[in-house]
Amino acid sequence: MVKTSSSAPLHLMISERLRHDIHRGKYAVGEQLPSEHQLMAVFNVSRITVRRAIANLVQQGLVEAQRGRGVFVKAQHKVTRSLANPLIFFDEDMERQGAIASIRNLSFAQVPTPDEVAQQLGLRREDTVYCQRKLILTDGVPVAIDITHIRVDIGQAFARELQASLIYPTLDRNGVSIERVEVNLECTHATPDLAETLEIALGAPLLVNRYTAYTAADQPIICGETLSRGDRLSYAVVLTKGTRG
Amino acid sequence: MVKTSSSAPLHLMISERLRHDIHRGKYAVGEQLPSEHQLMAVFNVSRITVRRAIANLVQQGLVEAQRGRGVFVKAQHKVTRSLANPLIFFDEDMERQGAIASIRNLSFAQVPTPDEVAQQLGLRREDTVYCQRKLILTDGVPVAIDITHIRVDIGQAFARELQASLIYPTLDRNGVSIERVEVNLECTHATPDLAETLEIALGAPLLVNRYTAYTAADQPIICGETLSRGDRLSYAVVLTKGTRG
DNA sequence: AAGTGGTCTAGACCACTGA
DNA sequence: CAGTGGTCTAGACCACTTC
Numbered sequence: 001m002v003k004t005s006s007s008a009p010l011h012l013m014i015s016e017r018l019r020h021d022i023h024r025g026k027y028a029v030g031e032q033l034p035s036e037h038q039l040m041a042v043f044n045v046s047r048i049t050v051r052r053a054i055a056n057l058v059q060q061g062l063v064e065a066q067r068g069r070g071v072f073v074k075a076q077h078k079v080t081r082s083l084a085n086p087l088i089f090f091d092e093d094m095e096r097q098g099a100i101a102s103i104r105n106l107s108f109a110q111v112p113t114p115d116e117v118a119q120q121l122g123l124r125r126e127d128t129v130y131c132q133r134k135l136i137l138t139d140g141v142p143v144a145i146d147i148t149h150i151r152v153d154i155g156q157a158f159a160r161e162l163q164a165s166l167i168y169p170t171l172d173r174n175g176v177s178i179e180r181v182e183v184n185l186e187c188t189h190a191t192p193d194l195a196e197t198l199e200i201a202l203g204a205p206l207l208v209n210r211y212t213a214y215t216a217a218d219q220p221i222i223c224g225e226t227l228s229r230g231d232r233l234s235y236a237v238v239l240t241k242g243t244r245g
Numbered sequence: 246m247v248k249t250s251s252s253a254p255l256h257l258m259i260s261e262r263l264r265h266d267i268h269r270g271k272y273a274v275g276e277q278l279p280s281e282h283q284l285m286a287v288f289n290v291s292r293i294t295v296r297r298a299i300a301n302l303v304q305q306g307l308v309e310a311q312r313g314r315g316v317f318v319k320a321q322h323k324v325t326r327s328l329a330n331p332l333i334f335f336d337e338d339m340e341r342q343g344a345i346a347s348i349r350n351l352s353f354a355q356v357p358t359p360d361e362v363a364q365q366l367g368l369r370r371e372d373t374v375y376c377q378r379k380l381i382l383t384d385g386v387p388v389a390i391d392i393t394h395i396r397v398d399i400g401q402a403f404a405r406e407l408q409a410s411l412i413y414p415t416l417d418r419n420g421v422s423i424e425r426v427e428v429n430l431e432c433t434h435a436t437p438d439l440a441e442t443l444e445i446a447l448g449a450p451l452l453v454n455r456y457t458a459y460t461a462a463d464q465p466i467i468c469g470e471t472l473s474r475g476d477r478l479s480y481a482v483v484l485t486k487g488t489r490g
Numbered sequence: 491a492a493g494t495g496g497t498c499t500a501g502a503c504c505a506c507t508g509a
Numbered sequence: 510c511a512g513t514g515g516t517c518t519a520g521a522c523c524a525c526t527t528c
Contacts, residue, residue, distance in 0.1 A: 009497060012447075016437065035513065046499050051514085059304070059448030060434045067514050068506035078431060084484050179486050186323060186479030187432040187450045189305045192261065202257075203304030205432045205450035205475065230450065234431030237482060239329050241424050254516060280494065291518050296495085312495050313525035 011049050014039070015056035022062055022073055033063060033071040058201060061231050074231070079138055083183060083209075083237040090136065099138040106133040106145075108163040110152065117149045120212045120223040130155050130162065135197070136226075142198050143232045148224035167222065179216040185209055187230060198229050205230030256294050259284070260301035267307055267318055278308060278316040303446060306476050319476070324383055328428060328454075328482040335381065344383040351378040351390075353408040355397065362394045365457045365468040375400050375407065380442070381471075387443050388477040393469035412467065424461040430454055432475060443474050450475030 021027055034042065039050045054071055057063045065071045079097050081090060094101035111131045113123050123129065129149045136144040148167060155162050158174050168178070189203040198206075207230050212223040266272055279287065284295045299316055302308045310316045324342050326335060339346035356376045358368050368374065374394045381389040393412060400407050403419050416423070434448040443451075452475050457468040 011497080012437065019436075037512085048500090049498060052497085054514095056447060060436060061448070065514065066507085068508080068512080070507095070513060080429070083430075083482065177486075181484045183482045183484060184325065184479055185328075185430055185452075185482070187452050187475035189450060191305060192257065202301060203306070205434060207430075207432050230432035234429055237328065237428045237430070237484075239426045239428060239482075241422075256516080282493085293519090294517060297516085299495095310495060311526090313493080313527080315494060315526095 010043075010045055011052035011056060014043050014045070014050070014053035018053065018057060019060070019062060022057075027073050029073050029075045031073050032069075033073070035070060059203075061204070076231070078232055078234050079143070080234045080236050083185075083235045094138055100140075102137045102140075103166075104135045104137065106135055108132045114149075117223055121149065121151055121220045123151070128152055130159065132162070132167065136228075138232070141232070142229070144226050144228035145194070145197065146224065146226045148222060151221045154221045176221065177216060178213045178222075179218070180214045182212045182214075183209060184211075185235065188227075194227065198227075200229055200231070207233060207235070209235070255288075255290055256297035256301060259288050259290070259295065259298035263298065263302060264305070264307060267302075272318050274318050274320045276318050277314075278318070280315060304448075306449070321476070323477055323479050324388070325479045325481050328430075328480045339383055345385075347382045347385075348411075349380040349382065351380055353377045359394075362468055366394065366396055366465045368396070373397055375404065377407070377412065381473075383477070386477070387474070389471050389473035390439070390442065391469060391471040393467060396466045399466045421466070422461060423458045423467075424463070425459040427457045427459070428454060429456075430480065433472075439472065443472075445474055445476070452478060452480070454480070 018027075018033065027033055033039075033054075036047055036050050036054070039045075039053070040047055043050065054063065054065065057071075058065060061076075062074060063071050064074050079094055079099055081093055085093065090103075091101045109131055110128050113121075113125060113127050113129050115125065117123070117129060118125055118127070121129070129152055132146075132148045132150070134146050134148075135142055136146060150162065150167065154171075154176060158170060161174075162170050171178070186208050188206050188208055190198065190200055190206055192202055194206065195202045195204065207228040209226040209228070210223075211225070212220050214220050263272075263278065272278055278284075278299075281292055281295050281299070284290075284298070285292055288295065299308065299310065302316075303310060306321075307319060308316050309319050324339055324344055326338055330338060335348070336346045354376055355373050358366075358370060358372050358374050360370065362368070362374060363370055363372070366374065374397055377391075377393045377395070379391050379393075380387055381391060395407065395412065399416075399421060403415060406419075407415050413423070431453050433451050433453055435443065435445055435451055437447055439451065440447045440449065452473040454471040454473070455468075456470070457465050459465050
């Protein structure tokens with residue numbers, strides 16, 4: 001590939017060509033791309049340019065590089081989670097979609113209240129809250145990290161139970177009912193530590209679900225956030241006329 | 246920065262250090278980072294390594310490089326859009342948040358039905374649909390692209406009106422009421438063309454909002470998707486007990 | 491004209507994988 | 510062991526911005 005007078009950079013021309021080839025099925029999902037060495041020969045460019053082209057594809061989530069093995073076309077399967085369902089039904093949601101969900105508890109502790117949480121739950125900074133962190137997996141692959149904060153005065157009576165099992169059913173059993181949940185959805189980039197625990201590239205897209213749950217008395221008792229891998233999860237919601245406006 | 250025996254790559258160590266500095270406020274929003282030349286001297290590494298470190302920060306959405314000028318710390322302000330509100334109220338939403346919204350029509354045409362649309366709207370491939378594409382901006386900065394498909398048999402009577410103004414109010418005026426909207430939210434990477442029109446980096450996170458709107462007779466009449474810049478927009482929803490389950 | 495980032499080259503060494 | 514991708518160097522030229 002001799003540099004033509006066109007203004008597009010070489011690495012972009014190459015990655016666009018490969019992207020086209022992937023889309024056309026020349027390289028199937030799971031299949032290996034030609035090695036850097038081969039691509040250097042095919043396009044007649046330096047290794048750095050080839051690597052830059054591949055980096056473009058990685059950044060678009062199309063391929064995945066494995067050291068010592070090669071570059072492979074990624075599958076684009078996502079699982080869908082209903083925004084309305086609390087995390088308990090996650091297993092059922094996934095099962096319907098042919099995936100096996102599991103949740104690994106990372107930590108449960110009584111901690112000083114972070115500023116944002118204090119604001120959401122109407123607490124002062126001196127107060128403490130329960131903080132539960134868990135890792136959510138489907139088919140053994142990590143898809144999300146969830147960090148939940150619970151008011152101590154609510155959870156105190158059954159703290160041990162909370163720790164051992166899931167939050168919503170525990171609350172339910174103890175007569176605490178969630179009337180309303182305010183949700184905010186956005187997306188961000190993976191920081192180095194998140195990238196590591198979620199097994200994705202630095203800066204890869206993450207779906208962020210921030211939620212605050214209120215009782216019938218309109219008291220906020222739970223808030224938290226779920227950080228999901230953008231390449232693995234999507235949310236579904238149904239809005240009816242009553243809900244709108 | 247001499248390579249210690251630690252296993253972390255140099256470029257990561259440098260970008261992490263800079264990330265820390267940004268977080269700590271050593272470099273304020275809008276401020277310029279030291280030039281590549283200066284960073285080479287400070288960390289005692291080659292230019293490629295410095296560039297790689299900066300690329301890491303760009304990929305995390307923290308800084309923005311401008312050719313001939315320098316590297317600058319990005320602002321992290323997002324505007325929030327209510328998922329429940331149709332696009333008409335976008336202006337009001339934005340105004341409340343101190344931003345000026347504008348919508349630029351890109352195209353309106355009667356086109357052959359794409360497969361996905363045919364499935365959503367219950368049409369055959371031979372049918373045609375109206376397709377409206379629009380660019381959504383806040384304060385002159387593009388934040389989203391919206392592509393909407395409308396059933397021809399519904400919109401036929403007032404096609405001209407549809408083209409000239411916004412969809413929902415036009416339908417409303419003509420007695421078509423939306424009873425239910427099914428929404429799917431996920432995130433993806435910007436492809437080269439999207440990156441260009443939305444003025445973001447290749448592979449930057451995008452929020453994808455796919456929607457299908459139904460009439461009271463449970464007939465789907467509109468479907469489409471809004472692709473938003475992940476660094477500029479978030480969605481808000483409120484879920485009440487009735488909606489859940 | 492000086493300074494900035496963007497592209498590209500040639501070449502070296504390393505770490506990991508798999509036969 | 511050969512082949513793969515990951516890191517890093519030194520150096521060149523270009524396009525753009527600012528003075």
